[in-house]
Amino acid sequence: MAIRRILIADDEDSIRWVLERSLSRQGYEVATASDGRQALELFRHHQFDMAILDIRMPGIDGLELLERFLAERPDLLVIIMTAETSMKNAIEAMKKGAYDYLPKPFDLDEVDALILKASKANQVREQVCLLKEELREHYQLDRNIIGNSPPMQKLFKILGRVAPSDATVLITGESGTGKELVARAIHFNSPRLGKPFIAINCAAIPRELLESELFGHEKGAFTGASERKAGKFEQAHGGTLFLDEIGDMPLELQAKLLRVLQEKEITRTGGSRTIAVDVRIIAATNQNLQEKVREKSFREDLFYRLNVVPVALPPLRERREDIPLLVDFFLEKAREELQVDTRSCSKEAIGLLQRHDWPGNVRELENAIMRAALLSPDPVLSPADFPDLQGGAERREESLEDLIGSKLRQSLDPVNIFELDNLYELVLHQMERPLLRIVLEKTRGNQVKAAEILGINRNTLRKKLQVLGLKAGRGS
Template identity: 40%
Template sequence: MPIPTILVVDDDSIVLFLVETHLKEGGFTPITASSGAEALKILEQRPVDLVISDLIMPEMDGLEFLDRIRKLHPNLPAIVITAHGSVESAVDAMRRGAFDYLEKPYNPDDLRMTIQRALDYHHMRQENEQIGELLRERFTFQSIVTANAAMKQVLEMAARVAAVPRTTVAIFGESGAGKEVLARAIHFAGKGLPSSFVAVNCAAIPEQLLESELFGHVRGAFTGADRDREGKFSLARKGTILLDEIGDMPVPLQAKLLRVLQERVFEKIGSNTPIPAECRVIVATNRNLAEEVAKGRFREDLYHRINVFPLAIPPLRERRDDIPILCDHTLEQLRQHLGKSLPGISREAMEVMLRYPWPGNVRELRNCLERAAILSDAGMIMPRHLAIATGPGTDPGAPPLPVAEGMIEYHLRLPLDQVSLEALDQQILEMTLQRCGGNKSKAAQLLKIGRKAFYK
């Protein structure tokens, strides 16, 4: 690692000598300047990693010098040194962008530790900015490839609402259709910081913990609350919170979420202090919320409150014109990820993919191609490389075998010589899940079996 260069600014030559000596002993490369004007000239001529400046100097004092470097070098960290009793001036300097301050006479170890903390913080900020740029490149509307007219309309509407951060967005779509990808694109289109996108899966968190997860709690609010805890709404401040699978949110908690959306405030569990909800709210679900309202499982007032700007992502089986372009896009990513040439997909394999209903949508397609790319040994992807046959030994290219189950007609892809009760059971389960939009409880109810049995 290169040795950090530190610019020290002070009109007192003795202080300059002492600081310079301590910096050399600490493993830094010091440069000294006896005035703010001299320091600005040095900054024009060579880069430095950090500035240490006295506050009380003739002609240009430390605060004015700090304002100048904030304009000319906004990312340059600065530490100020102040005389005893001038803490108010040091605090003012921190409001203007200084990282920290030290009082004279300072301890050399405190000086080195403060410098190292400032350099580490600056390095972390640079890394976060680089990560943010990478995420913005990855999660943009331009990165969502499509040739489908309906999907293009969804992206156009999403781009419009991205400019209105206080509008609640509801994204509807089956599992694997890309709801979170679209939510991130909306977030980054609004210039949000990467760290301020917070996703919460309402179906994955137990009911008794979900309220604390969303809003936080204070110490002693309930058994086991041994310290204060920030909730996801606090972490998403100035950014975006995605409430995924909101259709699975318990009804009592739905009332509290309604208040947050209406009044834009929330309270930690065990506290009566209102906290502003300063974030964009995006909800997502694979359920039909209108049906959930009719069945009494979702509050009607909350449904109307979140349905301000609905976006419905069509399933992949309804936009088969996207399959070739998604394959090309995914293969390009896999070439970089796997380090393989991957010439492409054979015509026969593409025909199989175009016929397949893709119950797992885009996620299933990506997973299927990654497995096929690994098995293809850098050659063309053939039908035998595709894991989209639903059952052992099945052929996805075989003619469909119609089977009736109650009022539902299934088109199962099984060669006649490989039909078995186990294979039929497996395909019926998967097709039912697809027809229920990924809703496992609904699929189990339709098949008249328990949810646990369905999972098994």
């Protein structure tokens, strides 16, 4: 928005008169005040785009006015006028948030140039704000991260709490679950929006080059270092650094990373000068870092430094109910990016997609949908459009362990397990009861045969039947 309304505060009548006359002729709406208190009253009852304040005024001086104005209107453009030959007051004003200063005496061309410069800066600032809003909207936590299942609702709650903070986050999950997408969503919903989001894959860069990529290097630091280079930490200053596949970082580099996280400063390879960095760290891995700590292949102190807020992404097979939503999302994406006609998915195709295990998770599903949308001649996708999924056409049966694990996870999700002290016994009893009942039904109550099938002593079986409250049936 262009500058329209300007407040001028100066105890010199001639300065106020000259500025008001000149700016009014150019179409600006101008209000004037002869001291700080009058300026404060005008500010509180009118909306101004800019204030031009003399630094020396009776009552409230220009620096105090500057602080009060910006406390209520951080977006207000303030120019400080000073007759001091020293730069001390001008520097103080800039530190307190003034847009610029105007030394007295000045000519009107200087004023016009300064206001024009401020107007352009204001327009750029508004464009930046609009871009920030667009980015924030694009990376809304529930816009690109799709799902209504209980695991996803739990994830949204965690992300909603952690995004506005500056806490270090460790994202875990299988390949293809969307770890970088979650990292970007955290960044773009944080106060660091508008600052850099820098990603680096620790597994994709040779170990001898990874240190230079992270911390930068000085000219001549090694063969081929023909010029100074800033590393990812410097590039991410003020923003977020995403360390993907952190579990593949070499041990010797883990020690240097830990020191950077503790000291918040880096030293370029081949250099001696320390450089302060302000960076939020989000790390991700598809490995079990606790197991790597036990194996001594990952530093325990670094693990705890990274694992401030753990975020675990569920595999797609544990949230099959989200697949129809994901299908719709990817079909819309195919329409926009591949310029294909609007597609939909038949119930039979959705059923096939929901029965597949998706070892590549959401990434694999996206590829399957985009490929089918591009190649299918029909507006409605059918199972025939997913030939790669039809080998065991109807997906192989889930193992008993998978089924039990899935049901157990659903049962325990709403429970605070930290309040229990007999979970193992409780779960075992619930699993034993149906098992014994089924075996006794199959053996028509023959306990001897049932004990033989179960691989336990007959007396043990009798005791279990009593404890679990099951009817004993016939003895032989």
